[in-house]
Amino acid sequence: MRASRYLIATQKETPSDAVVISHQLMLRAGMIRRLASGLYTWLPTGLRVLRKVERIVREEMDNAGALEVLMPVVQPAELWEESGRWQEYGPELLRLRDRHDNAFCLGPTHEEVITDLIRNEINSYKQLPANFYQVQTKFRDEIRPRFGVMRSREFTMKDAYSFHIDPDSLQETYDAMHGAYCRIFDRIGLDYRPVLADTGAIGGSSSHEFHVLAESGEDDIAFSTESRYAANVELAEAAAPTGERPAATKDMQQVHTPGQKTIAAVSDFLKADPVQSVKTLIVLGECGEESPEPENAAPLVALVLRGDHELNELKAEKLPGIASPLEFAPEERIAKELGCGIGSLGPVGLKIDTIVDRAAAHLADFVCGANLDDYHYTGVNWDRDTPLGRVEDLRNVVAGDPSPDGRGSLEIKRGIEVGHIFQLGDKYSRAMNATVLDENGKEQRMDMGCYGIGVSRIVAAAIEQNHDDAGIIWPDAIAPFQLAIVPINMHKSDRVREKCEHLYESLRAKGVDVLLMDEPKARLGAMLADVELTGIPHRIVVGDRGLEKGVVEYKGRRDAESQEFAESQLEEVLLKKLDG
């Protein structure tokens, strides 16, 4: 591409409404422009990147045996009523009516449409498994669109849906998709982790999210320093401490702690380490079925954690005996039934069901509330001073925790979710009666999987992970151009012009995506700034001074210093660099 026939559209100023770096750089590098809240036009430079991501996604989906289809953006309400989602889905589902007043929505996802298609097209187990994907425009009416294309309303997604005769077949395709996703993100060149994810309300048996690691991520990812283990922090198991619990060395004493109600305050006051204390949280237990009055009827349950640990609500609410969703007991009820404020609670002498976190259960000589306002106990030991009872994993993991798979310890980083694979089971096939005939000629519901990639979000995530003060640093595979040729005074020097033109045409003929900066009066500094801002991985500067010496200056986008290469070997050297 010649810059003189291209729309570079770079900007010097950082737009004031862009908060995250990828949004700022996509605007500054002339990749996108805002049309309205959460709606963006992709300019040529942005679209080139988007298309390269799309191509890699398509190739790997094809290689994994998925068949590409294209479903409509506009979907009839009837199908969503059949699945139940017309009612369930919140205002993110943009509903509309056509000229005949029939109800439709803009598709945020296509489970209903594909299930309807497949129940009509596939009748026999012999046609299974089947896996269909599309790369398509999706719409979600986010209440607060932000971060540019990272959380926009209209976006490009690759969504795939697989159909199976049994869960084993689903697992096989699920594993194949897991592999395909890894290849996709490997090829794009991202530092990512496939992480165990919550199956949430759908309750399928397995789900993984694919996160690009970046400081600006909205999710916390825990992953092992030694193994492939990775999980959303809220899902990562906090392994039980190894070894025996230390022996008691102190006596239990009641101490006066006037006005000290938090772990930090009590620890400060007692000059103790918070790690040597426990906190006690009171939540509602499950109601027995015979006492259907809510809240008051629910028994209280105490959850005991080490002072420096955070309760993981998701883990807690999954435990038998605890209400789901998790609900903390009102303070008045605690005061009335347990006899003290929430800052003075502790396990000693507590007359309700108590569940102790694994780490808290490993403490000796710890501090806890005395269930009496303004008093705590020190030197408390399990079993000796109070029964330990039930022990569970109740807390969020923290950095340094052992990896649950026993290999290495956990690091925690922020991640941007760019992919999600999901075993749906029969949620949709049951609601929409999608069956095939099995080997015995009997109707059987299909199992389903679904597999999404946020194609446009990948572009932003790649920038979040790869940038410096000068701008974007594209991984080679998705760079808008692989190489920029920057001439010095091309309009004045025939020699420079001929060299650049020749190299440009020669590399283009070899399939290289090359940008020739041929604007006649562009200043060298401005051109180099544009090349860096737009993140082109390789660039050369061609000038008379170098050509006289028979050399051309090369610099990789991540290089600190430029290098000189002999003119005679230039093309060969460049092709090598572009190749690897």
Place this chain on the structure above:
Amino acid sequence: MRASRYLIATQKETPSDAVVISHQLMLRAGMIRRLASGLYTWLPTGLRVLRKVERIVREEMDNAGALEVLMPVVQPAELWEESGRWQEYGPELLRLRDRHDNAFCLGPTHEEVITDLIRNEINSYKQLPANFYQVQTKFRDEIRPRFGVMRSREFTMKDAYSFHIDPDSLQETYDAMHGAYCRIFDRIGLDYRPVLADTGAIGGSSSHEFHVLAESGEDDIAFSTESRYAANVELAEAAAPTGERPAATKDMQQVHTPGQKTIAAVSDFLKADPVQSVKTLIVLGECGEESPEPENAAPLVALVLRGDHELNELKAEKLPGIASPLEFAPEERIAKELGCGIGSLGPVGLKIDTIVDRAAAHLADFVCGANLDDYHYTGVNWDRDTPLGRVEDLRNVVAGDPSPDGRGSLEIKRGIEVGHIFQLGDKYSRAMNATVLDENGKEQRMDMGCYGIGVSRIVAAAIEQNHDDAGIIWPDAIAPFQLAIVPINMHKSDRVREKCEHLYESLRAKGVDVLLMDEPKARLGAMLADVELTGIPHRIVVGDRGLEKGVVEYKGRRDAESQEFAESQLEEVLLKKLDG
């Protein structure tokens, strides 16, 4: 692709709701499925064709220097209010509101969005001309969607928009787009015509439609047998007959024609040729500005055409002195002011402005109404019996008319509009104040062109033009697969299986789109029927009997008979056939 891992989805029955052949065949060949009225899912076979069309369109747009962008499907109402189209556009514009009750529409076209983009991005005449395109999902809420993807509500369109400092530059890009469109349709392999089209209400200076010739087309296209001239019938000029008007040989006579009110009836009654008669139509003329009352104030104007010709209303309403849009005078007013019914009108003695069509003006000894009920004149001659006065082109051309460019005569065929290029002038740049600084640093409105291709419609149009009783006959360039390998009893014969597998892998490695019909128990007849129905241009049948003789059977989709090729030369022969 292996059939065993593909979704062929062919159907034997012709769907009852499909009227046109392309719709029927796209359903039967497993290319599309209906989701709702005017909404279709593209199955793998259909999408393969669509993508090939898209690729050709993109390559030629890129070659012509247009830059690809991607604009949102959902567009804010504000921009449409700025251009005035929010009010002007009918109910085909699907309007909707987001969760914050802001008004949006689904884009049927993107003039507003691109004009808004460019007025912000381009400031100087030095950045012009510029031409941007996208391949994207469009939505038009047709009142009666029909003919499958030919007139659907959601469809894929390539739309391009160019920006210019002056009309000359616009003309240059317009011509380049004309050329690119010809190359696109040539490469796809369609019989098409670029035809002069009406610029309609927008009133730009030039417009061409690109029509694929097919019996089921909705438009009549007139084109020369000898030259490249082609125009929509409503626009084609009816050239004046050459040579002198024949001399009068008869006297004018008033004859009694009781109850005869049509050209056919009068000609029958008088045993005359309708070609030797004229018909007289009364329309409203233009009101003078001083008499603003409508209708009654408008003078009457007589239009005189040869008996066998049809009035072209578009031509008539463009003439000075005639009301636009064209309006026929009410019969009561004719009776009152001209003294007879509409079946007895004629130019002789008529006291109102009269415009005579070129062909009617060339008649001698003709028949016309006598402006007296139940009476006609015979043997009428212009000038001798009644003044000829003003002569204009008033009629639709008919087959056999001379081509207006003087070369050959006109043929008329039906066409399907698949492309439209348009000089918009400053319609949008004026309404939306899209200016650049010119050479003198003065703000100047940009001129615009727009260029559309109905990508999904091309797929249907190609079928309308290329099919037979067995199914679709794809032009090679857009066939879903180039070649089908059909084995006989592959599951029983190692020799057949090995031959097929080897050829399949070898051709695939060479980039050939090949379908291996490897369903173990498929019957030969059923496989061949599928291959023909889906229109695969080339197929071979591999069986033990042939292999024993060292031959394989080949048949091109348009061939009447199959041929045998030596096994040893097969691949070479096939590659040659696939190449062209």
